[in-house]
Amino acid sequence: MSVLMILVVLAVLAAAAFVLARQRALASAGGSPRQLHSLPVYYGWFGALAVLVPSLVALVVWLILQPLVLENRISAQLPAALVAEPAKAALTMADVRRVAAGLDAAVAQGAMTDTEAGMIRTEFTNVRDRLAKVGVALGSNVSKEVLAAAQDYREMSHWGAIGRSVLVLGLAALGLAWGVSRAHKDFRARNLVEKAVLGLLMAASSIAILTTVGIVWSMVSETFDFFSKYPIQDFFLSLTWSPNFRGGSDLGIIPLIWGTLYITLVSMLVAVPIGLFAAIYLAEYASRRTRNWVKPLIEIIAGIPTVVFGIFALVTVGPFLRDWFAAPLGLGNSGSSVMTAGIVIGILNIPFISSLSDDIINAVPQSLRDGSLGLGATRSETVRQVVLPAALPGIVGAILMAASRAIGETMIVVMGAGAAAKLSLNPFEAMTTMTVKIVGQLTGDTDFAAPETLVAFALGMTLFVITLCLNIFALWIVRKYREQYE
Structure with missing residues (x-):
């Protein structure tokens, strides 16, 4: 399931949690909003937040960690000559991702089946020609090792997407059940919702600070790298x-x-x-x-x-x-x-x-x-x-x-x-x-x-x-x- 589809499902579950939590809180008060600790809308928002907060946090963490884990595992499988230097390793991984995307495109366009795309190393010596028929050019520098790594990358990405969907939607379902079960007339929904909104505002205000820190860090680190290769006095004092x-x-x-x-x-x-x-x-x-x-x-x-x-x-x-x-x-x-x-x-x-x-x-x-x-x-x-x-x-x-x-x-x-x-x-x-x-x-x-x-x-x-x-x-x-x- 794609990230967009996951977000759509989360939005539907959050809307359902909003309605169910609000209705359950009103039912516990005999239908009288005056008997509730908070306004009915706060119970609904609590149910929606119970669905969205854990699932979105898990989704963001997964999207950050999955590429790092995949690239580390693929790099460990590649020959040492292809990943000996950071720059060369980056180019090799770029080829791996490009070939994996080409395999996905070939499967989508019918040039090969999903099973065939997973058997590159054992049966297909004409992969380049078959992909070229659908307009996917691999380039002359793509080796058998890169093709094999691309197949592994594609397979692990597929299972990673499945695991991501299961984890995120599972947390959303548990959050829906928990948020609706807490909706009761004596539950202090307003306090928790306002704390959640305060946390959201603090996170939003921190983005500018974190962005500045990231910009400064990236420039400082590369600047020190430059001065390790070029004299600082020549940089600031030379007239040419x-x-x-x-x-x-x-x-x-x-x-x-x-x-x-x-x-x-x-x-x-x-x-x-x-x-x-x-x-x-x-x-x-x-x-x-x-x-x-x-x-x-x-x-x-x-x-x-x-x-x-x-x-x-x-x-x-x-x-x-x-x-x-x-x-x-x-x-x-x-x-x-x-x-x-x-x-x-x-x-x-x-x-x-x-x-x-x-x-x-x-x-x-x-x-x-x-x-x-x-x-x-x-x-x-x-x-x-x-x-x-x-x-x-x-x-x-x-x-x-x-x-x-x-x-x-x-x-x-x-x-x-x-x-x-x-x-x-x-x-x-x-x-x-x-x-x-x-x-x-x-x-x-x-x-x-x-x-x-x-x-x-x-x-x-x-x-x-x-x-x-x-x-x-x-x-x-x-x-x-x-x-x-x-």
Whole structure:
């Protein structure tokens, strides 16, 4: 039974438990809800939870452990030459899973029976040809050992699916019987259901923490692996970025940091004035009708995909800057440049800064404005000397968060700034960022254990630390701002 079918059966059993538990609780109270400790719906939910909680926990644990157990058992049966190294073992197991899936497809399409698929090692020497007839290509590197392991993998997966169905549905049936039997007028169903909901909320809130821990752990472990193969001082102090998978690479991060910060600076020079002035206008000068029209129009920019911005940079902004500024001034003849990517990323960040700054300015107490106007100040003087200084911590926090977003942008940089890692002050030259190189080093058929591939994790860890520091600083400023005006 497939996982989807198991979930459907569990949903039916949970619905049945809900109805039966509710009816049994009402029957124990003579049909009067006033005699119940809890509302009738709580008894129903208790019955449904009695079915779902143990069965779903067992299903999740089984789905996590079964692949690990199967791969360990199959690896133990394979020749040592096929699993001598971790990378080679991973490729071999990928072939085993692919062949097992091919056997399942052949059985499903009628190219062979289920019994025939289980007799590969003893009777079938033309398995490759028979699978090719139904469009399942095994490849020339599939050996007899891999075919045999695939048959064992398929058979164990089949029995594992049966055991999973029996265990999960058995627990669901026991939970149904137990949940319905506990439904009585004196049973404190509400307390247990609320505890279960509290546990669900705590689990949901823990997902973000566990995800962050997993991301950091994966990057830290691979980063240490990279520094065990490449000198750390060369990575942080070298001025050259020249990866070469055939050897002799120079993986200095300084040109990438320079390109990242340069493009971010240009984007902030575009986004901060426009976004901040738009926020001041909407919060202090615009009428309600104008605000209701202009604010949504500005925020539409945030909903445009970044690939569309990249096309805009490639087709419109880049050629415009090249033809009207770079070429006449003798600063370059390429449409891909720091200026192109920075301007487009700045446009992307305008609604982010505008929306946050607008909310922060509106949060400044009206009494400050009234006091300034009462002393004879004009509206512009009030905005410049009272409102903006009061809202400055929050505005700075919004700017730093926008900078973090600009640092992490990839698609616009790929299409608008090029991929050249260099140190230059010319804003009309092509440069690149750390995020672009992370994608480039992990793209294609590369050796995952090579320093040229592992360097992507070191770049990611460096980028993570930079953006984390910016976000912490921004949150500290915003918190200080909130403490001042709450």
